[in-house]
Amino acid sequence: MTTPSGAALIAVGVALAALLAACGGTPGPTPDPTDREDGPMTAHPKEQLVITGATVLETPGTPVRRDLHVADGVLAAGSPDDEATAVPAEGMYAVPLLVDSAVAQRPASERDTYDLVPGNAATFALVRRPVSESQVRGMLVVDPADLAAAYVSGHAEALDGEPTRPAGADLADAAARETWVGTWEDPSRGLEQHLGADGRYAETRNGRANAYTGRFWVREGRITYLDDSGFWAFGELLDGTLHHAGFVMHRQ
Numbered sequence: 001m002t003t004p005s006g007a008a009l010i011a012v013g014v015a016l017a018a019l020l021a022a023c024g025g026t027p028g029p030t031p032d033p034t035d036r037e038d039g040p041m042t043a044h045p046k047e048q049l050v051i052t053g054a055t056v057l058e059t060p061g062t063p064v065r066r067d068l069h070v071a072d073g074v075l076a077a078g079s080p081d082d083e084a085t086a087v088p089a090e091g092m093y094a095v096p097l098l099v100d101s102a103v104a105q106r107p108a109s110e111r112d113t114y115d116l117v118p119g120n121a122a123t124f125a126l127v128r129r130p131v132s133e134s135q136v137r138g139m140l141v142v143d144p145a146d147l148a149a150a151y152v153s154g155h156a157e158a159l160d161g162e163p164t165r166p167a168g169a170d171l172a173d174a175a176a177r178e179t180w181v182g183t184w185e186d187p188s189r190g191l192e193q194h195l196g197a198d199g200r201y202a203e204t205r206n207g208r209a210n211a212y213t214g215r216f217w218v219r220e221g222r223i224t225y226l227d228d229s230g231f232w233a234f235g236e237l238l239d240g241t242l243h244h245a246g247f248v249m250h251r252q
Helices: 006-022 100-105 108-114 133-137 174-180
Strands: 049-052 055-059 062-065 068-071 085-088 093-096 124-127 147-152 155-159 182-186 191-195 200-205 208-219 222-227 231-238 241-244 247-251
Touching: 100 231, 100 241, 147 222, 147 231, 155 208, 155 222, 174 208, 191 247, 222 241
Parallel strands: 049 085, 055 093
Antiparallel strands: 049 068, 055 062, 093 124, 124 147, 147 155, 182 191, 182 247, 191 200, 200 208, 208 222, 222 231, 231 241, 241 247
16 A cells, blocks of 8 residues: 655645635534523523513412512512513412421521512412412412412423423432432321332321322422322421421321
8 A cells, every 4th residue: 555645645634624614614522412501391490580470479468460580590689681581471370389387387587488579489389270378378289280380499390280300300319319208297187198219109198098199309398299180289398397288297
């Protein structure tokens, strides 16, 4: 085989450089499909949202017609940037996700952390029907058709009545499993709630096994349930106590 001369190699190099220039320069690295901002179905907490036209329950008993501006996972004051995603919510209710028993467990100085006001976490449900103060405080249960969205610190846990990720995905993390998985009990109400590592739950009520079953998702200290019978519900884990729909549970 004849070895190319130095002049020939230089000529080839010049030709290649010209070809690359004609095609727009040197090729970059192959993009990583996971290296991107989350889309609307995962609602990255750094995405700015503006909920427009809703009735906002700033507290469970204080309805106000105004926009909600979400930025970096919290409720923000002032005007949103031009890049903020508008979420039309005319006729809907934006309600805080809380349970009175959890509110009462906090020091008095922290009990306004649930209010839908600037500076607090963007943790709320957007519901396509009126929601009463007693429902917010005691047991917020929402049909999938009525749940436009549920947010925890700016992350969408549900959109249009559907979960935004598979059940059990959150529990791939060992710390999350350690925190949540197990049997939670409220003996005064005859309740045992079994939270599995697969993202499934089953409730035993007054000795009746599998009285309610379904899927659940966790983020920070919040749990979001979708029952197999067709409703969404919500809870909060606070200092080892799980609050949900009037139940006050501790792990066995």
